[in-house]
Amino acid sequence: MKLKNYFFIILLSIILVSCFFGNNPSSSKKITKDFWLNWFEFTTDRHILFSFSDNGDVGNIVVENTVYAVGFNDDFIIAKQHPIINTDNIGKPVPNLEITNYIIIDIRNHESGNSNSFDVHNLNKNGYLLMRKSLEVPDDLTFSFFNTEFNK
Numbered sequence: 001m002k003l004k005n006y007f008f009i010i011l012l013s014i015i016l017v018s019c020f021f022g023n024n025p026s027s028s029k030k031i032t033k034d035f036w037l038n039w040f041e042f043t044t045d046r047h048i049l050f051s052f053s054d055n056g057d058v059g060n061i062v063v064e065n066t067v068y069a070v071g072f073n074d075d076f077i078i079a080k081q082h083p084i085i086n087t088d089n090i091g092k093p094v095p096n097l098e099i100t101n102y103i104i105i106d107i108r109n110h111e112s113g114n115s116n117s118f119d120v121h122n123l124n125k126n127g128y129l130l131m132r133k134s135l136e137v138p139d140d141l142t143f144s145f146f147n148t149e150f151n152k
Contacts, residue, residue, distance in 0.1 A: 028056035029145075032072045033110050035062070043147060044093040048079060048105070050115050060115055063103050063122075066095040069143040076137050077105040102128030106135060 026040040031048065036056030039046040046067045051059035069080035080102060082095035104121040111117040121131050131137075 026057070030056060031070060031077055032074070033107060034059070034112060035072075035077055035105070035107070037067065037070055037145065039065070042092045044084070044095055046147075048077070048103075050118075052113060062105065062120055065093055068147040070145040071141055071143040073138065073141050075106070075108045076135070076141060077103075077107060078137070078141060078143065079103040079105070080143070100125070104128065104131055104135065104137065 026038065028036045028038040028049070030036050034051050036049045036051050036059070037046060038049045038056060044066045047061050047065045048063035048067055048070070049056060049059045050062050051057070053059070063079055063081055065084055066082045067079050068082065071078045080100055082097055083099055083101065084093045085096040086094045088094055102123045102125055104123070106119040106121070107117075109117050121127075121135075123131055
C-alpha cells in the first residue's frame, strides 16, 4: 500500500511540475541583429534584451521594462520606456506613466555576440532630441512598434 502512495505522489508531482514549467508565457520579438523585445506574461514587463541565443531567450537586459515604443534601422534602435514603480497584488509590474525615458541604442559598431559593441543613451525628451541630431539619427526613423496602452 505504501508503494502505491509513493508512486501516486511522484506521478502527481511530475504532472504538476510539467504543467507549471511546460507553459512558458514569455514572448519575444526580434528587433534587429542581437536585440529582442521580450516580456514575461504581462505587457508591462516588456524590455529590450541583447541576446546570446538565436531565439532571444538568453542575454542581458539593455532597457528595463516597461518599453512601449520601438523603432530601428541598421544603425540605431530608438525606444520609449516608463520605469516601474511597483508591482500589483498579482506581481504585475506597474509603470510610472508620469515619467517617459527616451532611449537611443547606437548599433553602428555592433559585433555579433559582443555586448560591448553598442552604446545606450537613456535620456529625457529634450536630451533625446539633441542626441538624435548629434548622432545623426535619420529623421525618418520613427517608432514602428507602439503600445498605445502606455502612451501618455
